[in-house]
Amino acid sequence: MSVITYREAVRAALSEEIERDKNVVLMGEEVAQFDGAYKVSEGLLEKFGPERIVDTPITEAGFIGCGIGASMLGVRPVMELMFWSFYSVAFDQILNNAANVRYMSGGLINCPIVIRGPANGGTNVGATHSHTPENVLANHPGIKVVVPATAADAKGLLKSAIRDNDPVMYLENTILYGEKGEVPDDEDFLIPLGLADVKREGTDLTIVTYGRCVLHSLAAADQIAKEDGKSIEVVDLRSIRPLDIDTVLASVAKTHRVLIVEEQKPFASVGTQLSFMIQEESFDELDAPITRVTTIDAPAIYSPPVETEQLPNIGRVVIAARAALKA
Amino acid sequence: MSKDTLPNTAEINASLSSEEKIELYRQMMRIRRFEERSLRAYQGKKIGGFLHLYIGQEAVAVGACSLMGEHDHVITAYRDHGHAIAVGMDTKPLMAELYGKSTGCSKGKGGSMHYFDPSNNYWGGHGIVGGQIPLGVGLAYGVKYQGNKGASMAFMGDGAVNQGAVHESMNLAALWDLPCVFVIENNRYSMGTSQVRSTAGPGIAERAEGYGMHWEKCFGHDVYEVRETLHKALTLAREDHKPSVVEIDTYRYRGHSVADPDKTYRTREEIDAYRKNKDPLIIFQKTLGDEGVMSDELQKEIDQAARKEADIAADFAEASPYPTPDDIQDDVYWEADNPDQRKSQGRLFFS
Known part of the structure; x- marks a missing residue:
């Protein structure tokens, strides 16, 4: 290692x-x-x-x-x-x-x-x-x-x-x-495509995410654990297609609440597909509507301080996670 | 297009045996009759979608593919039936593909524009104008990378020459010394737009000069001339890894596709004049007659056999089953088709 x-x-x-x-x-x-x-x-x-x-x-x-x-x-x-x-x-x-x-x-x-x-x-x-x-x-x-x-x-x-x-x-x-x-240094260290990874275990809310948003989600989960005493599970998809929906559904069955965090524009995003599949396959497990944090729906703005706010960030994830926990 | 020697004195043609010459004629006739039979099937509503017929251009594909060796490859656009037959594909699965049957060469998943046969080094059959040309350069890259002596012939029509992908491909082939022959089958019309209305500059093949590439032009009604010209380009590719552009003047008798009423952009007189003076089958029949290679009886025999073969192909297609909805999701992913070797997990399909 x-x-x-x-x-x-x-x-x-x-x-x-x-x-x-x-x-x-x-x-x-x-x-x-x-x-x-x-x-x-x-x-x-x-x-x-x-x-x-x-x-x-x-x-x-x-x-x-x-x-x-x-x-x-x-x-x-x-x-x-x-x-x-x-x-x-x-x-x-x-x-x-x-x-x-x-x-x-x-x-x-x-x-x-x-x-x-x-x-x-x-x-x-x-x-x-x-x-x-x-x-x-x-x-x-x-x-x-x-x-x-x-x-x-x-x-x-x-x-x-x-x-x-x-x-x-x-x-x-x-x-x-x-x-x-x-x-791992192992030359045969392989991670199969289509296998999600639970990056943080939790019981009160599932954040489904991937890419850089995993880091935001983990930081937000830590902050909420510390400040609110709530336990958030973070599922990193890692692979979009093939998709490990089973790991997502297993987490939903545990927490009954879902927040999707993705650096996508909202229209027909990966999260759109995920929320469709979660409601179709685990509707009865849900205690609240699925919510999400996406990139704010516009072309990428140049202005440096504003771009930070256009994208998902720790602050935006914390706000959305708290709302999802209360819903 | 002047030549130092008459085409049929070129060594590549002079070395042909009588049997090989007759075989060239037979291939051209098989294409002609296959295309005519498929047109009848289309008119009989047996075939869906588009049908781009190769009638009139037969000497190009047959001449070119007759030069192929073990490591030579062919890729073309959507007017792809002629090349498929010329590389050696059986006409039964070709016709069945047009009928959308599971016995088709692509199991009914590709259709007229998407014939493939890797076992004969035939890489399609592509629907987007010029989109196959980067792949053709990639085949040349693969041949060179794997240390084989061979070449890729990347066919396109004159309508493709203004696509960016074609120019990007020519630049790469010249820059990297790839054994690629860009074969432009200039049938004078990109769909209904004549060359003069679509293409700037003094000529098409001449554009090769901008990339420092060898170029040639030749007539496409004479199978010997096609062979002689492409033989030179292929030799350059195989021996020196040098790409070429070869522009072949040819003509299609039918519309762009059978959906083209063919009434707005060219005259009946123009079509008739080509058929009368430059029909590749009539020209080659006369040549072989003059050479004493093919008698009238043999010519009739070949024609009858080609008609019969086309009918047999149509009967085969007719009698074959359609694929079923259960087949729709086969042949999408290699892994899904080889589940015992699958390494990935999770869902590959979402319906």
């Missing part, structure tokens, strides 16, 4: 998998010579050479499509998007080609790629660089979507994603890159 940052955990997963499987290639803008726009791939070019760590021009549709095509022949490319926001430029490649090619070929082809990069607001980069597209991606059958919150999850989930034979969208977070955590 080592204490390393989320960034180092992603890098360790990449390095181990490139070492393990000669078909794994890292491709993306600035991943090689520049050492990665966010330094995730720092040192990998030196370690593995330009055959395995490939700088691409700024051409998302071109290089993502190229990776998808290569994956049909058995190459296992890990494609870095400098920001997940740039997925819109490669939308057709990801969501027509990668998502559909297995289906349209009647199962003859599979597409073992990973597309990864940061998907978050909170860094004052405005509306074009702050998208959280996990709901859009997960809306496409054929695609898998994971959003790790901690360093250990980042490593274990990325290693599983690279070994997965389906296209996996792996959403990181620039604000989490520097967060430290204990991470």
Whole structure:
């Protein structure tokens, strides 16, 4: 076990998998010579050479499509998007080609790629660089979507994603890159996709969340425990599709109250799907309506102090959690 | 398009045996009759959606695919029946796919625009104009990465050349020295918009110069000329990992799809003139007659056999069952289709 940052955990997963499987290639803008726009791939070019760590021009549709095509022949490319926001430029490649090619070929082809990069607001980069597209991606059958919150999850989930034979969208977070955590050194440390993690046990309210919102939720739960003496359970989904709804429902059966916390715009968000499933499958367990904290529904604002308030934050989670506990 | 040598003196054609030449003709005829039969099926309401027919362009796919070796790959757009037959796919599952039957090459899940056969290095069959071209570059990347000597032929129509993905792909192929041949089947119309109304500049293939890429143009009614031109480009790709653009002048006799009444953007005279003067089957029949390779009797035999094959394919399609609603969620995820090897947990499907 080592204490390393989320960034180092992603890098360790990449390095181990490139070492393990000669078909794994890292491709993306600035991943090689520049050492990665966010330094995730720092040192990998030196370690593995330009055959395995490939700088691409700024051409998302071109290089993502190229990776998808290569994956049909058995190459296992890990494609870095400098920001997940740039997925819109490669939308057709990801969501027509990668998502559909297995289906349209009647199962003859599979597409073992990973597309990864940061998907978050909170860094004052405005509306074009702050998208959280996990709901859009997960809306496409054929695609898998994971959003790790901690360093250990980042490593274990990325290693599983690279070994997965389906296209996996792996959403990181620039604000989490520097967060430290204990991470197993084991080269076969894998966290299966589709397995949620109860990050904090509790009895009075379930917060269902993922990504950076896990950190806000844990901090809010600690504050409420201290100030109000209430016990909040925090369920980290980790994976959006496949989705571990059973862990969520087990928690609901224990607490009977649900708050969803997500860095999504509210309309047709991941939380929308979750609340539909919870009411459908555990209606009788609920003592109160499901509530949620989302990003306030507008394009990402630039203004630094206001952006903090547009996104879920500890204060907003505390207010919503107290309301949910009283409802 | 001037040539130093007559096409049929090129070595790649001169080395063909009589049997191989007849086989080229047979493939072209099989495509023609398959397409005509599928049109009748469409008119008989046996086929849903779109049907983009390849009639008139047969020499392009047959010439190109006849050059394929073990590590050569083909990908194309939605006018994909000709290439499918040319790479060696059986026409029965092709027709069954049009009928939406479970015996179709994609189990009835892809339809006319989405034929695939990895066992014959055929990677589709893609519905979005130009969207397959990055994948074609990726196939070339894969061939090179895996250390194989081969090339990817990425087919598109003239309507695709203004799509950004195509230009991004050409840049990558040239930048990275990928063995990709961009084959533009210029049938002069992107749906109902003529080239002059859609495409700026002095020419299409010439755009390769902007990427420092080799380019060629040739006529598509002459299967020998198609082979000679693509052989050069493929050799460059296989031997030197150099990509090319090859623009092939061709023509479709039918509308963009069978839903196109074909009355607004070109004249009947234009279509008739091409059929009369440049029909690839008539041209090649005459060539093979002049060469003493194919007699009239053999030509008739091949034609009859192709008609019969198309009818057999239609009968097979007709007699085959449809997939069932239980099949809808198969072939979505590799893991769901291979449950004994599944590593992930949780729900993959939400209905």
